Amino acid sequence: MKTRAAVLSEIGRPGPYADTRPLVVEELVLDPPEEGEVLIDIKAAGLCHSDLSVIDGNRPRPVPMALGHEAAGVVRQVGPGVRDLSEGDHVVAVFIPSCGHCPPCAEGRPALCEPGGRANNDGSLINGGRRLHRADGTPVHHHLGVSGFADHAVVSRNSLVRIDPALPFTHAALFGCAVLTGVGAAVNSAGIRPGQSVAVVGLGGVGLNSVLGALVAGAGEVIAVDLDDAKLERARELGASRTFNSSAADAVEQIRQATGGGAERVIEMAGSEKALELAYRITRRGGVTVTGGLAHPDKYAAIQQVSLVAEERTLRGSYVGSCVPVRDVARYVTLFRQNRLPVDQLLSGTLALEDINTGFDRLASGEAIRQVITFD
Template identity: 65%
Template structure:
């Protein structure tokens, strides 16, 4: 079938993207679902820094690629072997498909699925197939098995979670990346307990979702840290107890003064080594520093190794919030419906597919938290 999709031909375009137009809205050919695959009518797709890092070349991917990895939609058709979904079901797309059989999957860590990671790196679905082609028949790569900046997407069944139809699809889309990653880092990776002290560095959609998660977990202190005063104000509205501008020369000292020497849990979502260094410096003795930011592959972080032992410090990575999506998305949505996880407050704008380059300008300039393309 012929659909409209946002296609990235090459990485490294210079902003403003409204002028350089890295994403071309094209008519492409989408093949029907093969075995264990599903055709989804996309209702809403979120603009995320992970998409931006492909556009600017920080996260290299095979080109050309149909972009987009955070979305929700409606099941349109089922491939052979799919028996646990029905046409008309509402689903959230997850950007790492889990095979269910490799060592990480068997250990209950589907975010680390080895075949899923290999397929994502190759630009294919979990099956190894590509279901997209341009008008000349040239194959297009899939972005993280999703490619959801499009009217429809053919994806692996292992990339989908069925969700409650009561949740609006433009809000449900955020659960596939921002909420899984941010809330999951708090409740799964760090296991923040009620009464703990926390700090969140980098207040994009994922970082602000972590603020929501820390508030829902009952943290007594949530210090929000960013370069943008507007985002600091937003963090206060979402449950942060204190804010610190990261540009301040004494930012670390401010956090330590607020938290009696450092927080128990510091979370870094900026994807920058300087932000991770700040997170490490504001973590107290015996505390945990958790990073879910994705810096360029060549970035390196140096730390005083003795403090790992002498201060019993912990440094942990968190990918997709250490989540089991089929378990955690329904749980997080239940909290949302109870008013305990107001994910709808992360939405800062809705736009048409033709406006996507302008949307990435706003994201690049820090003027938006989570925008969604609606279809």
């Protein structure tokens, strides 16, 4: 069948993207689903910094590649061996497929699935296949097993979570990345306990979800840190207790003084080595610093090594919020329905597939938090 998809053929084009147009909407050939695969009709797909990091070269991937990894849609066809999904089911795509039997999966850590990670780096589905190509036969790589900026996609069954059909697609798409990553970092990776002080550094769509996650976990105080005053205001609207602009020369001292020596749990979601250094410095003795921001592979953060020992600090990474998607998507949707996790307040608007480059300009400038492409 044919599908329209936003394809990246060259990494590193400069902005503004509305002019340089790194993403081109092309008509591609989409092969039918094979063993363990599913054809979905994409209804909504969110624009995320993980997509932007491929466009600007911070996360190099093979090209040409059909981008998009945060998506929701309807099952249209199941391939051989898929017995627990049916045509008409509503699903969310998760950007790391899990095989279920490699060592991390067997330990209950599907975000670290080894075959899934290799497939994502290679631009293939988890079984090594590719179902997209141009009319001349040129293969087009999959983005994180999803390629959601398209009318239709063929994905592994392992990349999908069935959801309540009453959940609007514009909201559902966010649960596949922004919510899992941000809320999961607070609830799973940081292990926030009721009454603890929490700081979140970096207030994009994922960071603001960490603010919401800290609140739903019962944090006694949530401190929001960013360079952008508008994002700090949004964090206050969502329930942050205090905010600090990290551009201030004495930002670390301000935060440490305000918190009596630092926050007990600090989450970094800016994807910057400087942000991680700041996050570590504002963590109190015995505290936990969690980083979920994806910096360029060549970047290194400077951490005072002795403090890890003398202050019994913990520094840990968080990928996909250390989530078990089949478990956590359902939990977070329930919290959303109870108005305890208002992720809909993070939507900056919707746009058509043809306007995708303009959307990434808005994301890169900080003008938008979460934009969603909608498909008829």
